[in-house]
Amino acid sequence: MKYINIANTDLHVSNIVMGNMRLTQLTVLEAEKLIRTAMDEGINFFDHADIYCKGQCEEIFSEAIQMNPSIREKMILQSKCGIISPEGYFDFSKEHIIESVDGILKRLRTEYLDILLLHRPDPLMEPAEVAKAFEELHQSGKVKYFGVSNHNPAQIELLQKYIPYKLVVNQLQLSIAHTPMIDSGITLNMKVDQAINRDSSILEYCRLQDITIQAWSPFQHGFFSGTFLGDLERFPDLNKVIDRLAEKYEVTNAAIAVAWITRHPANIQVILGTTNPQRMKDACKGSEIPLTRQEWYEIYKAAGNMVP
């Protein structure tokens, strides 16, 4: 397992993360096995959100491992707030952020979060109010570091103008079959759809600002449209290349899908959403497979992208 430092923090983290969004699909015993498998593979970073099954995923997590201070010390815990579900709107008000963190801490049975992320941009946010919430949470010891998810550069700068702490993480959707943050740079200034800059060059911005990118849904295409792995109807060429490289590196297709992300020099963390311990083990092998440049581009092209 490869470990990286999250810039502007004292956190030394695995580049593979266990995502907990689907944890309610498991019994408590099964969840315990999954978390133990993750830790045995070297994962020390766990991603949550208050909306994952309305807090139930956080509850199952802490119940499964019977959270206590000695286990807590071995983990880096991150959660997110700001989405009101199922009503379907965003709330970055000070009251909501503080109340949300109190709920997260209670459900995770911990005194503090290592990182709190704002889940999706709230157009109605008052950055000064977010700053007040963050200051209160930091001063009370409830949150050590702060970050965002699904935010573009200007949204980050707007927050950063008021927030006295450096935002250290931006969690974004990225998989071989979902690559807008790479596409527009490769096809710069061309009159093709691939060149549409959908995120104001967020990848380069995060690298410039030393913000760690976390890739969510690394095995999915579309917006939770299913996995591209093994989908020979929709992704025949991609699976052919992935399977050939899996054979070469003596790993599974899941490891190659992970390796395509970890090979990027931005030191991106990959958030696995699997509920299957064997798939988790297999995927962790992608933590440090040294795909060659040629292999990385071959995969990118096999996903249907142009390299001019």
Ligand SMILES: NC(=O)c1ccc[n+]([C@@H]2O[C@H](COP(=O)([O-])OP(=O)(O)OC[C@H]3O[C@@H](n4cnc5c(N)ncnc54)[C@H](OP(=O)(O)O)[C@@H]3O)[C@@H](O)[C@H]2O)c1
């Ligand atoms: N910030 C955000 O807005 C945001 C949004 C979504 C997710 N996230 C985070 O990212 C994490 C990962 O998201 P995700 O769960 O969508 O990621 P994912 O790892 O791409 O998808 C996991 C799902 O794909 C299935 N799967 C994987 N490989 C498969 C295969 N070869 N054949 C059949 N099914 C396969 C898994 O089934 P099995 O369980 O059977 O393996 C599971 O249902 C979440 O847990 C959450 O922490 C963040």
